[in-house]
Amino acid sequence: MTKTLLEIEGFKMHFHTDKGVVKAVDGIDITVGEGEIVGLVGESGCGKSVTSLSVMGLVPTPPGKVEAGRIQLAGRNLTQLNAKDWRQVRGNDIAMIFQEPMTSLNPVFTIGSQMIEAIRQHRKVGKTEARERAEEALREVGISRKGILNEYPHQLSGGMRQRVMIAMAMVCEPKLLIADEPTTALDVTIQAQILDLMRRLNREKGTSILLITHDLGVVAEMCSRVVVMYAGQVVEETDVHTLFRDPKHPYTMGLLRSIPQLDKRSERLYSIPGNVPNPRKMPTGCRFAPRCEHVHEICLQSNPPLFEIAKEQHTSRCWLHDGEEKEETDRDRTREIVGS
Amino acid sequence: MTAPEKLLEVNHLKKYYPIRGGVFGRKVGEVKAVDDVSFTVRKGETLGIVGESGCGKSTTGRSILRLEEPTSGSITFEGEDLTSLSGEKMRRMRREIQMVFQDPFASLNPRKTAGLAIAEPLEVHGLGDRRERGEKVKELLSVVGLDPYHGERYPHQFSGGQRQRIGIARALAVQPKLIIADEPVSALDVSIQSQVLNLMEDLQEKYDLTYVFIAHDLSVVRHISDRVGVMYLGGMVELADRDELYDHPLHPYTQALLSAVPTPDPEAKRERIILSGDVPSPADPPSGCTFHTRCPHVMDICREIRPSFKNYGGNHFAACHLLEK
Numbered sequence A: 001m002t003k004t005l006l007e008i009e010g011f012k013m014h015f016h017t018d019k020g021v022v023k024a025v026d027g028i029d030i031t032v033g034e035g036e037i038v039g040l041v042g043e044s045g046c047g048k049s050v051t052s053l054s055v056m057g058l059v060p061t062p063p064g065k066v067e068a069g070r071i072q073l074a075g076r077n078l079t080q081l082n083a084k085d086w087r088q089v090r091g092n093d094i095a096m097i098f099q100e101p102m103t104s105l106n107p108v109f110t111i112g113s114q115m116i117e118a119i120r121q122h123r124k125v126g127k128t129e130a131r132e133r134a135e136e137a138l139r140e141v142g143i144s145r146k147g148i149l150n151e152y153p154h155q156l157s158g159g160m161r162q163r164v165m166i167a168m169a170m171v172c173e174p175k176l177l178i179a180d181e182p183t184t185a186l187d188v189t190i191q192a193q194i195l196d197l198m199r200r201l202n203r204e205k206g207t208s209i210l211l212i213t214h215d216l217g218v219v220a221e222m223c224s225r226v227v228v229m230y231a232g233q234v235v236e237e238t239d240v241h242t243l244f245r246d247p248k249h250p251y252t253m254g255l256l257r258s259i260p261q262l263d264k265r266s267e268r269l270y271s272i273p274g275n276v277p278n279p280r281k282m283p284t285g286c287r288f289a290p291r292c293e294h295v296h297e298i299c300l301q302s303n304p305p306l307f308e309i310a311k312e313q314h315t316s317r318c319w320l321h322d323g324e325e326k327e328e329t330d331r332d333r334t335r336e337i338v339g340s
Numbered sequence B: 001m002t003a004p005e006k007l008l009e010v011n012h013l014k015k016y017y018p019i020r021g022g023v024f025g026r027k028v029g030e031v032k033a034v035d036d037v038s039f040t041v042r043k044g045e046t047l048g049i050v051g052e053s054g055c056g057k058s059t060t061g062r063s064i065l066r067l068e069e070p071t072s073g074s075i076t077f078e079g080e081d082l083t084s085l086s087g088e089k090m091r092r093m094r095r096e097i098q099m100v101f102q103d104p105f106a107s108l109n110p111r112k113t114a115g116l117a118i119a120e121p122l123e124v125h126g127l128g129d130r131r132e133r134g135e136k137v138k139e140l141l142s143v144v145g146l147d148p149y150h151g152e153r154y155p156h157q158f159s160g161g162q163r164q165r166i167g168i169a170r171a172l173a174v175q176p177k178l179i180i181a182d183e184p185v186s187a188l189d190v191s192i193q194s195q196v197l198n199l200m201e202d203l204q205e206k207y208d209l210t211y212v213f214i215a216h217d218l219s220v221v222r223h224i225s226d227r228v229g230v231m232y233l234g235g236m237v238e239l240a241d242r243d244e245l246y247d248h249p250l251h252p253y254t255q256a257l258l259s260a261v262p263t264p265d266p267e268a269k270r271e272r273i274i275l276s277g278d279v280p281s282p283a284d285p286p287s288g289c290t291f292h293t294r295c296p297h298v299m300d301i302c303r304e305i306r307p308s309f310k311n312y313g314g315n316h317f318a319a320c321h322l323l324e325k
């Protein structure tokens, strides 16, 4: 087991709006180990971005409010930082790339001034050296265009802006990179470039990555562990191989069966009926119950906890595993008795 | 064996947009959005068109309906050249060809109920009276899997998938023969995307529809299409039967594009071809083969002469000098 870097524990971020409370993130546990790439997947509106913004301390409060839980980075509790500490954490320890990099690059400053400032915030170097480092980092991400440092973000293509963000991450060597749908707006050939760079950042600099995406192909290719979210909660977590080979939660199974495959062609796609629940009117029982084909009486009455499956660090929030788990513990008990 | 019936034939289609500059707004250049594209669509089939953003897919689709006036080329629908039709005749022709867009929200009037939106094409074409239109709307709602009460609701009260169903119902209202669907599922989550894809397949069967299905997602296009065309920078670089194209791509661009798609299978190991750089600007396209600036197999001739789009056997078309040897 690697050492834990990021630890999100029992975390709840709710939004208090005129129309009611949006339980955007409603009690999640996610850990990211040192050097690990963890995938966070789920349909739009399930709370992925609110999770990533919470880790970065970027959720506006109000309307947001941390209702419970905490977020720790290398043992330091982030939920209690003041504004000054946050700036330091964001510069040095955590970097973030968003779907639309225009939101993380300042449109009124040149690429050069933003990169140089970021580098100098991080290392005690002069302007000239910072400039050289910026150029070197840009070359590393495949941008060799002359004069790029004097250009403004809007003069760059989407793929280039994303590469600039990764170049910044490369020089600042953060412990953790949070990538929220970093390639969703990009074409596949550009996506391949960006994913390749993120993999290098991870291998060469040891940067841990929390990769948020709705693309299960990207997950399969990049991540070692996967967390599946649905309606503000984690519904399944396991290693990437188990997730694709032996998913346990009906939502994960449905998602995997819904995707058209490039190399196989099924006659008819599976589809999960219905839509994600309205976040202001969550179902009382299991949040997936209204769309689930295995729904039982209990599912409509009470929301299942995360069950451990066969102790392989595989968890699933589904009542179907209730019996299984008991069986498991029973068997363990028998083993104990036999062993003693 | 009889040849399959052609419904639509696009020949040497070009659409150039003028670039204006200076104080007098004089034309200083051209965006070659579509530059000499030819293909046919057979009755009852789905022709998929894929390619990266900006390669001219939407312009091609819109030109067929003459929502964009083609710069040159011909578009023949059931034997009639659409480019030469007068306003009134073209208006009537639009009953036969309908369009479904990526963001149905943008194409729906926010102050109009879904029912009125679906009835609109019927009104435009003077079909039925009020009562008949009302009946038709109810029928269409049920055909696309919505309930009659949905007709009373406004666009913002629907989810993305439901809005796309309304967009499809609207296109179906006038009983078209051909539907041009421009990225119809691109904005939807996978679980909803598969609902809409299944619906489109069911409707095709039920109403004998022909589709031109435009998308950038290669897996989606493989799923729904019978034949697939690949566009790059305003040109069609390859066109073949679906499985032939995906299993034996001839053009280096198609090969790179397919290899770049992440597979939802962590055990799969594939050779990835990573293309360098971005797609060049269609305002200043490279000489010769427009792909030569990013092609891993570029030769001298590629920089000078544009390769022609040729049949390499079994109706597998491609435009590449490598294949001519």
Ligand SMILES: Nc1ncnc2c1ncn2[C@@H]1O[C@H](COP(=O)(O)OP(=O)(O)O)[C@@H](O)[C@H]1O
Binding pocket: A015, A017, A022, A024, A042, A043, A044, A045, A046, A047, A048, A049, A050, A051, A060, A063, A279
């Ligand atoms: N500032 C906000 N105020 C109110 N609701 C919000 C706010 N930000 C996000 N939400 C809601 O929180 C839920 C989760 O959103 P988000 O994390 O963006 O989802 P996604 O998984 O698509 O990234 C959504 O229902 C969204 O509407």
Ligand SMILES: Nc1ncnc2c1ncn2[C@@H]1O[C@H](COP(=O)(O)OP(=O)(O)O)[C@@H](O)[C@H]1O
Binding pocket: B017, B031, B032, B033, B034, B051, B052, B053, B054, B055, B056, B057, B058, B059, B060, B282
């Ligand atoms: N009205 C217009 N005026 C000028 N250029 C345009 C116009 N519409 C599209 N273009 C340009 O034509 C090219 C092809 O666009 P489009 O057909 O929308 O591509 P795609 O649908 O494949 O993404 C792009 O470079 C685009 O910027």
Ligand SMILES: [Mg+2]
Binding pocket: A048, A049, A050, A181
């Ligand atoms: Mg998001």
Ligand SMILES: [Mg+2]
Binding pocket: B057, B058, B059, B182
């Ligand atoms: Mg388009």
